[in-house]
Amino acid sequence: MSNPIRRIAINTGGGDAPGLNAVIRAVVVSAIKRGWECVGIRDGFNGILCPERYPEGGVVRLTLDKVRGIAHLGGTILGTTNKGNPLKFPVTMPDGTTQEIDRSDDVLQFFAKEGLDALVSVGGDGSLTIANALHRKGLRVVGVPKTIDNDLDKTFTTFGFDTAVDFATECLDRLHSTAESHQRIMVVEVMGRYAGWIALHSGISGGAHSILIPEIPFDIDKVAAKVRGRDKLGRMYSIVVVAEGAQPVDGHREVLAPAEVGHAERLGGMGERVAKALQERTGKDARVVVLGHLLRGGSPTSFDRLAALRFGAAAVRGLDNGLSGVMVSLAFPNVDYVSLEEVAGRMKAVPMDSDTLQTGRDLGICFGD
Structure with a gap:
């Protein structure tokens, strides 16, 4: 992972969330500023694994023109899906049944063939679990936490929640x-x-x-x-x-x-x-x-927009500093990095000693218990 970075990829997976386009813009602008080329993978990893679905190409070059004026827009210009997990990719067998197979090696081979040196993976628990698995197989990866549910561990909040x-x-x-x-x-x-x-x-x-x-x-x-x-x-x-x-x-x-x-x-x-x-x-x-x-x-709030821009820029900064296998995390007042191992497969539920929950009880709100 000491090789210099020349080209990076970014993808967005799982459910859409306000702020995804802001992350994409920040990653692309920050990468180009460093002299790197940036490409986007369509619909999670489907742009790589199902190229036949994309006559215009499942992987597209992201230029400054492509990301100009998108930070305030909802959705994601790359598309997203929760049905394209390369670790458990659904395929139709000859007998008509559907089975899940591991196609992560296909992703790694594509990165090697296309000269892609790193991946910025934007998503929730599922996407970051995939990112961690690819990192363990040798791919240089930085994750960006995304979910409106705010249920990812090791970050104060995720963009989209606000x-x-x-x-x-x-x-x-x-x-x-x-x-x-x-x-x-x-x-x-x-x-x-x-x-x-x-x-x-x-x-x-x-x-x-x-x-x-x-x-x-x-x-x-x-x-x-x-x-x-x-x-x-x-x-x-x-x-x-x-x-x-x-x-x-x-x-x-x-x-x-x-x-x-x-x-x-x-x-x-x-x-x-x-x-x-x-x-x-x-x-x-x-x-x-x-x-x-x-x-x-809809458009992200100013809080989510700024968080997403900070996350995208920090992801590129992390790659530039030699980091991999980490997730960008919001730890007030700064952005930090935590190991994907600490995030993958874990969920952040509302703790029973939460100050916010206690506030609700003090206000007389019924929680049904």
Whole structure:
């Protein structure tokens, strides 16, 4: 890994998040400033592993013109996917069945053939686990943490999270007036399969009365009691924020589609379940709003935009300083680097001693426990 860098690649994998384009811009500008060429891999690693899908090329050269004016845009100009894991790549067998095979060597061979000296891998836990595996096989890699769920370990926050919370909070602000006008229960389902950061932060910021997160199994009767308690005080409406991965004390989550070859399980429907149960127990009209992928779209907030630009520049700086097998991390007030080994396969859940969680309890918010 001591060879000088001449060409680097960048890819974006997993779910999209506001700030991805800002990272791409920062990486490209910082690389070109050092005299390096930069290319982008389309749709995770699919641009390498499935070149037949890209008549215009699965790997594209990224020039200053290509990244001019993209930092404020949502999405990613490179595309992304959660179905192209080279460690478990889905292939159709002659008998029509689908199996997962390890195609990581194909990625390494492509890098060697194309004279690509390093990879900046932008993504969440899955993408960084892949990055770590490629690093262990000898590829020079720096990871950049991305997820709106904020569930990556070893970084204070991930870009995309602030934008998602900001939008969810605005939605809650709007729902207060309509819920109060109709004296309804409004149940707002937000993303968060295994960690409740979005629900917690937006719920507290947006004045929710109950917040249900995956880390705290909830008793629906306690949530109903919170609603009835507000009614007795003359507050005839309630806002309930539900993370998609929230689960009642019986442990049953709502799964839209189970995990299968090529992609993880899809959750959803807990908002509907909670609304129905609350309506039955309180006799009040309950409506559901599912924010879903609205949380992923749109321009990044200034915080996420700056974090993404800092991460992209720091990734190139790290490569220039000889680092590999690390992830850029936000450790106030500076950006730092942590080993991918410490991040891969780990998730950052809301801790029960979280100051933010304790703030919610002090404000009288019901967490269903």
